[in-house]
Amino acid sequence: MIAKGTKIKPAEGKLGVLIVGLGAVATTFIAGVEAIKKNKSKPIGSLTQIGRIRLGRRTEERNPLIKEFVPLASLNDLVFGAWDIFPDNAYEAAVKAQVLKSEDLLPIRAELESIKPWKAVFDPNYIRKIEGPNVKTGKNKKDLADQIIADIEKFRTEKNISRLVMIWCGSTEVYITPQEVHKNIKNFEKGLETNDSSIAPSMIYAYAALKSKISYCNGAPNLTVDIPALQELALENHCAISGKDFKTGQTLMKTILAPGLKARMLGIDGWFSSNILGNRDGEVLDDPDSFKTKEESKLSVLDNILQPELYPDLYGHLYHKVRIHYYPPRGDNKEGWDNIDIAGWLGYPMQLKIDFLCRDSILAAPLVLDLVLFTDLAQRAGMKGIQEWLSFYYKSPMTAPGLYAEHNLFIQEMKLKNTLRYLMGEEQITHLGLEYYE
Numbered sequence: 508m509i510a511k512g513t514k515i516k517p518a519e520g521k522l523g524v525l526i527v528g529l530g531a532v533a534t535t536f537i538a539g540v541e542a543i544k545k546n547k548s549k550p551i552g553s554l555t556q557i558g559r560i561r562l563g564r565r566t567e568e569r570n571p572l573i574k575e576f577v578p579l580a581s582l583n584d585l586v587f588g589a590w591d592i593f594p595d596n597a598y599e600a601a602v603k604a605q606v607l608k609s610e611d612l613l614p615i616r617a618e619l620e621s622i623k624p625w626k627a628v629f630d631p632n633y634i635r636k637i638e639g640p641n642v643k644t645g646k647n648k649k650d651l652a653d654q655i656i657a658d659i660e661k662f663r664t665e666k667n668i669s670r671l672v673m674i675w676c677g678s679t680e681v682y683i684t685p686q687e688v689h690k691n692i693k694n695f696e697k698g699l700e701t702n703d704s705s706i707a708p709s710m711i712y713a714y715a716a717l718k719s720k721i722s723y724c725n726g727a728p729n730l731t732v733d734i735p736a737l738q739e740l741a742l743e744n745h746c747a748i749s750g751k752d753f754k755t756g757q758t759l760m761k762t763i764l765a766p767g768l769k770a771r772m773l774g775i776d777g778w779f780s781s782n783i784l785g786n787r788d789g790e791v792l793d794d795p796d797s798f799k800t801k802e803e804s805k806l807s808v809l810d811n812i813l814q815p816e817l818y819p820d821l822y823g824h825l826y827h828k829v830r831i832h833y834y835p836p837r838g839d840n841k842e843g844w845d846n847i848d849i850a851g852w853l854g855y856p857m858q859l860k861i862d863f864l865c866r867d868s869i870l871a872a873p874l875v876l877d878l879v880l881f882t883d884l885a886q887r888a889g890m891k892g893i894q895e896w897l898s899f900y901y902k903s904p905m906t907a908p909g910l911y912a913e914h915n916l917f918i919q920e921m922k923l924k925n926t927l928r929y930l931m932g933e934e935q936i937t938h939l940g941l942e943y944y945e
């Protein structure tokens with residue numbers, strides 16, 4: 508275990524951000540960083556940029572900005588590289604994604620145009636609804652992994668980069684479960700040579716990153732690093748891994764509301780979530796097998812928060828349903844409806860309706876920034892393997908085997924902040940506070 512107040516290497520030099528998938532989320536993230544660097548916008552939604560952390564007793568009034576408390580990389584030191592199956596540069600991709608207005612994109616056009624995606628590792632069996640020409644060919648999956656490693660090394664040298672983090676912002680792959688080839692790194696490497704069909708493209712990228720001693724974050728619900736083989740490699744090469752699936756719209760609301768209802772011991776009989784979205788993500792999720800990956804990720808949340816086994820009278824019969832509908836006219840501006848049937852004193856029923864008119868990539872972009880910066884911090888602090896303290900950002904947080912995932916946003920926030928306090932040698936905050944009344 509990392510020691511309290513451990514020595515963290517300084518954030519010197521450039522931090523390379525390797526992004527798989529230069530679509531709506533990735534371009535909104537990059538454009539945001541460039542706009543913030545030019546002082547044209549504020550980093551709203553980013554804990555690393557505007558969040559503060561309380562230290563010590565309440566009376567001490569120490570509330571530094573997180574970015575001043577822990578040694579994070581500066582936005583000016585970020586350098587972006589990406590892979591995509593479409594050859595569009597980041598400006599063209601951002602225009603096509605239709606998330607940001609041209610008045611926001613034009614001032615940073617040159618910076619975005621300079622980011623041209625490398626050829627992708629793609630398999631139409633894993634993502635069925637889209638195809639593009641910017642794709643690598645190779646004699647087997649090992650060869651494809653080697654090509655990714657070569658892209659990374661070229662980028663590292665050409666841009667004079669001192670550290671790197673890889674983050675998956677690509678589409679959602681079809682649902683798969685762990686197989687023999689995923690059991691250990693020996694099987695996995697053999698599977699790369701023999702083109703084992705259970706090795707997904709996302710695993711090839713993650714393998715290439717970990718092999719290059721680069722940490723990996725998984726923004727989609729794909730299985731990727733949730734397999735023993737890549738977890739073994741992460742530990743062996745001292746890399747941090749985290750995932751899965753950015754927690755943004757409807758699920759974010761669920762993990763804010765459900766803990767509150769439960770704290771008041773209100774029952775929940777049913778929770779129906781439905782949403783419409785029309786971006787490329789929605790198109791990919793229109794494939795039932797990709798939707799299944801997403802559905803698994805979204806469904807696990809309530810059970811964990813509500814603990815029906817401990818509270819059978821309140822949550823034993825909860826009916827939870829999640830639907831996503833691809834509806835092109837809405838583009839990235841998703842609308843999500845939740846109907847929640849709750850029960851109060853003497854079982855009297857009540858209903859709660861939420862209509863969340865959100866913007867998918869606007870909610871996801873600051874999460875990408877925070878994950879990149881915190882993962883780089885973890886690397887420099889010598890933290891390796893699964894980073895459960897980053898579960899704050901994910902719908903399906905990864906945990907050590909046998910541990911249930913913590914979904915309650917407020918517990919996740921406390922875990923994240925206490926981890927930062929621990930790293931910096933500060934006391935944990937328990938919120939006990941009895942000492943103020945003695």
Ligand SMILES: NC(=O)c1ccc[n+]([C@@H]2O[C@H](COP(=O)([O-])OP(=O)(O)OC[C@H]3O[C@@H](n4cnc5c(N)ncnc54)[C@H](O)[C@@H]3O)[C@@H](O)[C@H]2O)c1
Pocket residue numbers: 527528529530531532533590591592593604627628629630634637639675676677678679708709726727728752753754755756786787788866867868870871
């Ligand atoms: N926006 C959100 O709120 C949110 C929340 C949680 C998860 N996610 C996930 O984040 C991912 C990105 O979302 P988005 O809205 O940007 O989608 P998008 O479709 O706009 O972008 C994904 C990009 O990945 C590319 N891609 C697909 N397979 C690839 C491969 N093998 N290699 C390289 N590139 C590949 C696609 O061509 C596309 O440009 C999706 O998996 C989505 O489910 C998004």
